[in-house]
Amino acid sequence: MSPLPLHSARWLINPRYKPAGNSSNDDAWDEITSWPGYAATPLVALPELARDLDVGGIFYKDEGGRFGLGSFKALGGAYAVLRMLQRTITAQTGETPSATQLRAKSHPGITSSITVTTATDGNHGRSVAWGASQFGCRAVIYIPADCSPAREAALAALNAEVVRIDGGYDDAVARCAGDAAENRRTVISDTSWDGYRDIPREVTQGYRVMAEEALRQMPGGAPPPGGAPPSHIFIQGGVGALPAAICGHFSGLPAKPRVIVVEPEGAACLYASAKAGTASAAPDPVYSVMAGLNCGSASPIAWEILDRNAFAFMTIPDESAGDCMKLLADGSLGGRPIIAGESAVAGLAALISAAHGARTPLGLGPDSQILLFGTEGATDPEIYAKMVGSLPIKRE
Ligand SMILES: Cc1ncc(COP(=O)(O)O)c(C=O)c1O
Structure with missing residues (x-):
């Protein structure tokens, strides 16, 4: 050895x-x-x-x-995307589609109007983008200035819109949350903050x-x-x-x-x-x-x-x-x-x-x-x- x-x-x-x-x-x-x-x-x-x-x-x-x-x-972000979509659909229709039904586009009118978003150094964003692409919603992913080109490309390959910000990971978290509030996007973050706890708990x-x-x-x-x-x-x-x-x-x-x-x-x-x-x-x-x-x-x-x-x-x-x-x-x-x-x-x-x-x-x-x-x-x-x-x- x-x-x-x-x-x-x-x-x-x-x-x-x-x-x-x-x-x-x-x-x-x-x-x-x-x-x-x-x-x-x-x-x-x-x-x-x-x-x-x-x-x-x-x-x-x-x-x-x-x-x-x-x-x-891969286990966390995608799971939280699924649960959020199920909750939203239940609130609007009373139905709770399974993951299989969502993959088969059971509620395209609702899911296609939803955009999920997060900040990432690469891996968490990939999971969220993968969840969005499987279950039929859109994804906007924020990456820090020094995120590698290969990790950016992996996000784009999952059809996510990628936003590279001028700052580090913590700046990306703040920018993502601010833009989400203005653009009616749902944040699927692996980190939590005051008043934002349930989705990160599902990620975990x-x-x-x-x-x-x-x-x-x-x-x-x-x-x-x-x-x-x-x-x-x-x-x-x-x-x-x-x-x-x-x-x-x-x-x-x-x-x-x-x-x-x-x-x-x-x-x-x-x-x-x-x-x-x-x-x-x-x-x-x-x-x-x-x-x-x-x-x-x-x-x-x-x-x-x-x-x-x-x-x-x-x-x-x-x-x-x-x-x-x-x-x-x-x-x-x-x-x-x-x-x-x-x-x-x-x-x-x-x-x-x-x-x-x-x-x-x-x-x-x-x-x-x-x-x-x-x-x-x-x-x-x-x-x-x-x-x-x-x-x-x-x-x-
Ligand atoms: C490969 C890898 N290991 C460990 C971690 C740490 O996870 P957490 O930020 O949830 O503590 C991350 C976070 O992105 C990661 O990508």
């Missing part, structure tokens, strides 16, 4: 952590697992890495193949499908279906919707896994929130090469869950992303070669640091079973090639 890259990481144990909670998410599970093209993404064991870090097991959930959109975000419910799949795929549990829960989950966060979904889903288990929320050093709004004890912004300037994690402000509804349910918060430097992408690409961690995008590997980078520098406070040891979520594949192949040194070509 290649030598592991050791980068300095910061960690903070959450003083407000509560060991028990509850969990239920049947609606999103039943809905999304019935969609055409649905398949559980693979959970890959990394035994060489587990041996090297002296822990019991490490499992990597590879989201690169999710619905052909390249990331776990979609992500929990990934968490449930992972739980069923973990080895050693009682069939059918279901594996033994992990002892630790290292999960990367942007605005926090993803780690909130993971915390929400796993907190109902009798033995609640320790969830460690990981962010880039340069965009650590959740770490800042943990220090402040309230949803907060990252210190300026906000920047990370990990585009999906490059967010300056925590989502308040995500923070409400993380506040009690995240066990610890960590930050990692940007340099660790490329190192971890290479380790996964060459297959030396013990599983098969894995194509991981730059926002997919923060959890892995944090685990490597923590296994050396924070074993005792995080409770890591030879019995630990660790779950990582590789949240995207090569969603921009050119950026991937630059960071890894080779093209994202699948090798089994």
Whole structure:
């Protein structure tokens, strides 16, 4: 195995952590697992890495193949678009069409008059645009100034109107919401704000499908279906919707896994929130090469869950992303070669640091079973090639 890259990481144990909670998410599970093209993404064991870090097991959930959109975000935005359209149609007609009926254009007069909109660094917008194209409404997607051309093209390929703004992700969120109010568009955001909570909550419910799949795929549990829960989950966060979904889903288990929320050093709004004890912004300037994690402000509804349910918060430097992408690409961690995008590997980078520098406070040891979520594949192949040194070509 290649030598592991050791980068300095910061960690903070959450003083407000509560060991028990509850969990239920049947609606999103039943809905999304019935969609055409649905398949559980693979959970890959990394035994060489587990041996090297002296822990019991490490499992990597590879989201690169999710619905052909390249990331776990496919589960959230599209699901929220569907639920919003169903609610609107029910309010106007008393009928609630299924996803299948909407795909077959059951209510074209209503859906074609609706425009959904969001801000994105790429992945969430792709999910919203995909939902809009399937269920028959229009989409206007706002991207920050530095969003890559390939990610813009992926949005346009789904028939979305793309608006590139002069500013960062948080400016795009504000501009999208302002334009939506003027143009009667419906915001389908993964982040929340005062008075805007229900749709982001539905987005988060979609992500929990990934968490449930992972739980069923973990080895050693009682069939059918279901594996033994992990002892630790290292999960990367942007605005926090993803780690909130993971915390929400796993907190109902009798033995609640320790969830460690990981962010880039340069965009650590959740770490800042943990220090402040309230949803907060990252210190300026906000920047990370990990585009999906490059967010300056925590989502308040995500923070409400993380506040009690995240066990610890960590930050990692940007340099660790490329190192971890290479380790996964060459297959030396013990599983098969894995194509991981730059926002997919923060959890892995944090685990490597923590296994050396924070074993005792995080409770890591030879019995630990660790779950990582590789949240995207090569969603921009050119950026991937630059960071890894080779093209994202699948090798089994
Ligand atoms: C690949 C990837 N991983 C993780 C995240 C973080 O998710 P959230 O912003 O919901 O915390 C994102 C966000 O866009 C992402 O695209």
